[in-house]
Amino acid sequence: MSAVATVADGPRPRSWHTARWVAGGLLAVLAAVAVFLATRPSYQATEVASPLLGHAAPPFTQATLQGPTLSLAELRGHYVYVNFFASWCTPCQKEEPALVAFHDQQLEHPDGAALLSVVYDDPDAAAAQFVAGAGARWPAIEDPGGNIASSYGVSSPPTTFLIDPRGQVVAEFLGPVTKSQLDGALALARSHGG
């Protein structure tokens, strides 16, 4: 019986240095992970590589908050910014002044870009109040059933798309846009497309 107790213990082969290799390897891997993580940019909400880029903008025809029905096709031949917003969305409130300023500036040019807003996940009454309060004078389109938002792949407001005169999506912004971003994207698109 004592043989059972003693046989099993024996000198370990010493040449493998297993601990050194495993620990050293683990150290190298974790150091690489740490360096990798240290060099990641923080999650930012800016211009994104939208899956719609270069594709035709999904068409829509809907009533506006102001009354008349509007269709995206009517704006062919112009650059159009389509802005998805909601009254409950704080960044949307933040970006409204920039949109208003941009729209006012574009009105002065005969060839200026058009601006359209689309209501996202909001009762229309609240959206109308929001729009009126911000002094926005461009059409705000209703989206019953959320179909327009769904076809554009919008997951949260504010999201803004730039559509070129041929009806292709050329830029998408996630998060509150600034006037310089709107101007810059428009200028870039004009220089590429004409």
Add this chain to the structure above:
Amino acid sequence: MAEPASVLDRPAAPPARRPRRPLAGLALLLVVLGAALLVGSGAFDGGHQTLEQRAAAFETGIRCPSCQDVSVADSAASSAVAVRHQVLADMRAGESNAQIQATLVDRYGPTIVLRPATSGVAALVWIIPAGAALVAVVALGVLFVRRSRQISALKDGAS
């Protein structure tokens, strides 16, 4: 000594007689378990998936666009509801799961799918764990083979 009042009070039992055929008991247990699991897998229930069931299963793999880490099956957010309507409508129109998924990816981008692909670079996330598991099993096997050789060598040496 007083009569044992409960199972907790029982005096030390005599050494249990070793069951003469433990393998027989184990085999019986495994057979019963296997049979129960076979029935439990629903193989004998017949029936097929309804459209709603197929949609529900599909939706567990689609991310709610405006949420983090929640599938559209679980979320009541507006964007999730919109996606669910879309999926149901497309399934009724006869599209396959792959086609519907492609449409959603076209709109929302590749992150709309919660399960990483099994081909391409993304498949690494499946391959690496499988590889690591294989390495672990092999390492265990090697370790024990070496150890048992060591033990038998010592036994031979000691005897």
Add this chain to the structure above:
Amino acid sequence: MNARLGEVGVWLGLAAAVAGVAVIALSLWRQAHGRPRDPRLDGRLFAGVLLLGAVLAVGAMEHALVTHDFSLVYVAENNSRATPLIYSITGLWSALAGSILLWGLALAGYAAVLVWRYRGEAEDAVISWATLVVYAVAAFFFALMAGPANPFVTVPGKAPAQGLGPNSLLQDNPLVAIHPPLLYLGFVGFTIPFAFAVGMLATGRVSDRWQVETRRWTLIAWTFLSVGIVLGAWWSYQVLGWGGFWGWDPVENAALLPWLCGTAYLHSVLVQERRGLLRVWNLSLAVATFALTILGTFLTRSGVIQSVHAFSESSLGPLLIGFFLVVVAVGFGLIAWRGDRLRSPGGIDAPLGREGAFLVNNLLFVGFAFVVLLGTLFPLLYEALKNQQVSVGAPYFNTVAVPVGLALLFLMAVAPALSWRKVDGAVLWSRLAVPAWAGVLVVVGCVIAGVRGVTPLLAFGLGAFAAASALRSLVLSVRASRRRGAGAWRGLVGRTNGGMVVHLGIVLLAVGMAAATSYAQRTELALQPHRQVTFDGHSFVFEGLRLVRTPASQATQAVVRVDGTGLFYPAVTAFGGGTSDPVQTPAIDSGFSGDVYLTFDATGAASQGGSSAAQVIPNLGANEVAIGVVVEPLIDWMWVGGMLVGLGGLLALWPGGRRRPTDPISAPAPVVLAAGRPGSDVTGGPADGPVDGPATDGPAARPDGGSGDGPAHPVEQPEDVPIGAERP
């Protein structure tokens, strides 16, 4: 005033930590060079000052929160005049800077207890090193608070009259007062095992005594963390509105990773205590657990991965990952340097013995942790490689978690019945036959009752098997304890028995999880007033709407009668005087067999005026409401299981009867020969003691339950050596 006081506290703590590091380093240097120990160089005093600084800082912040002192930016952003007292208090940890304050307080507390506990052995180099490491970690966190994450920044100019108030989701459930502190006590507690591991490696003294001591600290931290995680899941379940409790969110994973390694460590140390094996594993696990807490802190605070749970992004990211790098370099560097000298000469004799089972256990936990980490970081890696994005979500994690979970349940059932050092099939079967049949009968019963699905059935069966095995162990332990005359309750405390209670808790968790995720039924019901609708065996009657106002919130509630008996009020609540986004406040009808989870999704009245949103139920009538219903079977078993885990942890901490060398043991003691090994400390587990259960191994053998591991120091014995074997 609050700000000044708080800053004083932070700087005091920082100074104490830095001074402590310097003093102890100096003392160790002197010891290493053979100089006599200078009692003035006692780094222990600084622990008190550190604690004082932390208490001062936390006290100042709490005072500022409770008195709504909006001159502090932190208070202005996380508190308002209308915030109830409890949510003012919990505001300490609602946002990033305050959460580091809480971390600092927990760390200072642990440091003080550490120093006090070992005050009699302060000369021991291991203790000195351990204290040094704890001070160094404290110095890092207090430096964060003194600089980049300063919670006491004051508002430039005049203090605002009203604050923004806490985030809506952080003020609608009292669990916010319990979950974060427990979680932090758990995370921070893992600093101590790491400190001891570094101490042991630095001094080269891997005496099993320290590993065993460390185990108690780890158990304390682990218990806090386990209960904290379960409470976090419960909190998510109660407030997030989708009836789920775990989303494999990066922040949730960040809490899970150290838990997995900590659990592996707790089990693996048993092998070292018994047989002196797996030493390098244990040191590695101690380092890994702490490193993962730092990594988790990074993931939560760096903004690198987006998550609903994350604090806002900050500049702390590079600092935290730099600290992670230092921890990993120090820990694994020391192991690579010294590890091979520390390995025990013995080995695992039988792959199917208990040591083998613990090794497999280690591999399962560590492997699972690796896969969870991979899944969490993979989107970042993929984006770096291909400049495209990919989601790794619940389907991936569940695919991996299910087999690992089932394997762990199986191990939980079988391992306590395995013998050390050898395997005997007949003995094993005689111990496990009844629990195994219990498991199979549960499966058969479920199948007969109509339950379908192989994975949940396996989970139920293995869970029953594991529970029966744990109960068997407890019953044996209580019996033995009564026979010894120590009373029945003694059979329930102590390390092994506490562990069996924890296993019971885990089984409840697993079974509840399997049932709730596999058999949940969800739907949307359009309810008209006073018209009953049935779903999945429950009846629902909508009785009207109700508006409830409190100073801090405004809630629109739907009054719903469930099953004819209870009234429930799923609501939509707007905090901050109605200015912030409204949140869902679900109502839950809990019961032993399951929950009915209600959310208030839409009213017909709102959509009458036109709404630009996808309708949950199209064409909802003007007086109708849409109520989301999720029926989740057995989900409350999870929360009960979590409490049981906490209870088991407490029981395991109880110092049980000491292992007295004079007690008869069942297996013969190994032959003790020549002592010591050159170059390393004398080590050796206690003699191969009693194996499980008196019924099988001869009379008078004591089961594990009575031994416990209180402050006793196991007698150190020289290691077993085979007769005639050569010594290198």
